[in-house]
Amino acid sequence: MLIIGAGPTGLFAVFEAGLLKLKCHLIDALPQPGGQCSEIYPKKPIYDIPGFPEVLAGDLVNNLMEQIKPFEPGFTLGERAETIEKLEDGSFVVITSRGTKHNAPVVVIAGGLGSFEPRKPPITNIANYEDKGVAYIIREPEFYRGKKVVIAGGGDSALDWSIFLSDIAEEVTLVHRRNDFRGALDSVEKVSELSKIGKINLVTEAEVVGLQGEDHLESVVIRHKGEASDEEIKETDYFIPLFGLSPKLGPIANWGLEIEKNAIKVDNSYDYQTNIPGIYAIGDVNTYRGKLKLILCGFHEAAIMCQSAYQRIFPDKKYVMKYTTVSGVNGFDGSKKEAKREVVKSIN
Amino acid sequence: MSDIKITVIDREGEAHVVEAPTDMNMNLMEVIRLHELAPEGTIGICGGMAMCASCQCYMLTHDHLLPEMTYEEEDMLDQAFFVKDNSRLSCQIPITNELEGLEVKMAPSNEE
Numbered sequence: 001m002l003i004i005g006a007g008p009t010g011l012f013a014v015f016e017a018g019l020l021k022l023k024c025h026l027i028d029a030l031p032q033p034g035g036q037c038s039e040i041y042p043k044k045p046i047y048d049i050p051g052f053p054e055v056l057a058g059d060l061v062n063n064l065m066e067q068i069k070p071f072e073p074g075f076t077l078g079e080r081a082e083t084i085e086k087l088e089d090g091s092f093v094v095i096t097s098r099g100t101k102h103n104a105p106v107v108v109i110a111g112g113l114g115s116f117e118p119r120k121p122p123i124t125n126i127a128n129y130e131d132k133g134v135a136y137i138i139r140e141p142e143f144y145r146g147k148k149v150v151i152a153g154g155g156d157s158a159l160d161w162s163i164f165l166s167d168i169a170e171e172v173t174l175v176h177r178r179n180d181f182r183g184a185l186d187s188v189e190k191v192s193e194l195s196k197i198g199k200i201n202l203v204t205e206a207e208v209v210g211l212q213g214e215d216h217l218e219s220v221v222i223r224h225k226g227e228a229s230d231e232e233i234k235e236t237d238y239f240i241p242l243f244g245l246s247p248k249l250g251p252i253a254n255w256g257l258e259i260e261k262n263a264i265k266v267d268n269s270y271d272y273q274t275n276i277p278g279i280y281a282i283g284d285v286n287t288y289r290g291k292l293k294l295i296l297c298g299f300h301e302a303a304i305m306c307q308s309a310y311q312r313i314f315p316d317k318k319y320v321m322k323y324t325t326v327s328g329v330n331g332f333d334g335s336k337k338e339a340k341r342e343v344v345k346s347i348n
Numbered sequence: 349m350s351d352i353k354i355t356v357i358d359r360e361g362e363a364h365v366v367e368a369p370t371d372m373n374m375n376l377m378e379v380i381r382l383h384e385l386a387p388e389g390t391i392g393i394c395g396g397m398a399m400c401a402s403c404q405c406y407m408l409t410h411d412h413l414l415p416e417m418t419y420e421e422e423d424m425l426d427q428a429f430f431v432k433d434n435s436r437l438s439c440q441i442p443i444t445n446e447l448e449g450l451e452v453k454m455a456p457s458n459e460e
Contacts, residue, residue, distance in 0.1 A: 036394075040397075040400075041394070041397060041399055044397060113389065113393055119427070119429075119458060120458070121429055122429050122456070122458060153427070154426050154427070155426070155427060177426065177431070178426060180426075182423045182426055243427045243429075246393065246400060246402075246458070247393060249389070261387065261388035261389065262388050262389025262390070263388070293395075
């Protein structure tokens with residue numbers, strides 16, 4: 001099974017599939033598994049996971065990873081699922097943003113609210129300069145050697161990259177809306193130091209509101225204190241807005257699946273299959289009558305979905321649902337977990 | 349059960365007077381969602397943890413009756429766009445009797 005999205009629901013699907021001897025591979029746009037739990041709120045406690053009065057989101061992910069380890073899932077991380085194609089044999093090929101191809105008889109979309117993408121500031125012509133001076137992610141710092149760079153944002157990534165690029169770029173300007181920065185204290189202090197010695201040009205209570213240049217970015221318009229009358233034009237080679245990530249349904253929206261309220265419609269709670277047979281949607285990404293966006297509901301959907309997927313992959317096989325307390329967990333790695341048999345010694 | 353009336357101006361500029369229960373442990377973002385005043389997926393993305401800014405609203409009245417901003421909320425508004433002096437994350441505004449007659453305007457969505 002190919003699972004798109006390595007959040008809690010996608011991870012638990014590996015376990016349920018494993019019990020049915022189905023092997024899984026997961027794709028996720030984020031560089032680490034866990035989805036929102038790892039990306040947005042790893043340190044937040046969750047109180048409604050059955051059996052856990054309180055568990056940190058990050059710990060829940062770690063536990064799930066431990067739980068699915070015997071089933072040796074494959075991971076393709078940091079790549080977004082872009083396109084899907086149905087082959088003649090009924091299986092699917094999914095190609096990622098980096099061109100990795102995955103072929104599987106069943107595709108499960110457990111994509112949550114979508115793939116996390118950089119938040120783009122609302123500057124009208126910003127799209128015209130993407131890859132022509134505007135970048136939302138710094139992939140190769142050396143690329144900026146000897147260049148003029150304007151960074152916008154007040155969080156850790158804006159601070160850290162300003163510090164890092166101050167040694168590489170010819171000039172680094174950090175523009176932030178407020179005087180206060182939210183980043184780690186030592187990063188804030190370091191930026192302040194570098195600003196004093198002129199290695200970072202710190203511009204606070206200001207925003208980048210415009211971009212200018214013929215074919216490539218040549219300058220940005222910086223507005224001070226929200227006053228349109230107080231604007232300056234700053235020459236630069238690159239503008240890097242770093243305002244965090246937000247989830248977007250993204251390319252999945254164009255896969256021919258029925259979409260309702262920004263979610264994928266499934267055939268109610270029967271097996272969570274979409275309008276395309278063989279493609280399932282589970283967890284926060286799906287919608288049906290009575291849907292609840294809860295992690296525990298995602299787990300339930302994963303279990304139900306696996307039964308249906310199994311029948312689709314092995315139409316001639318009969319499967320009897322088994323309890324782990326009875327059958328244990330037989331890993332693909334040869335490991336076997338099972339309940340200890342209690343031997344009661346007879347008393348002579 | 350006690351309800352208060354709140355006026356929400358949606359992202360298209362249309363004003364809606366809605367009832368909000370004070371005894372359901374609800375916040376303003378949840379009230380806006382309950383009445384479907386913004387498309388799903390464009391509001392309350394993080395669920396109400398002050399960890400996205402999709403529920404940003406401009407508070408037009410009751411300024412002095414609103415709870416103080418927490419560090420997390422301030423933090424998040426810092427990363428948001430279209431922020432004004434009266435911007436708040438509506439998920440951080442619990443519905444209480446004091447907010448009877450509150451008027452808010454939803455900030456534009458950055459999620460297209």
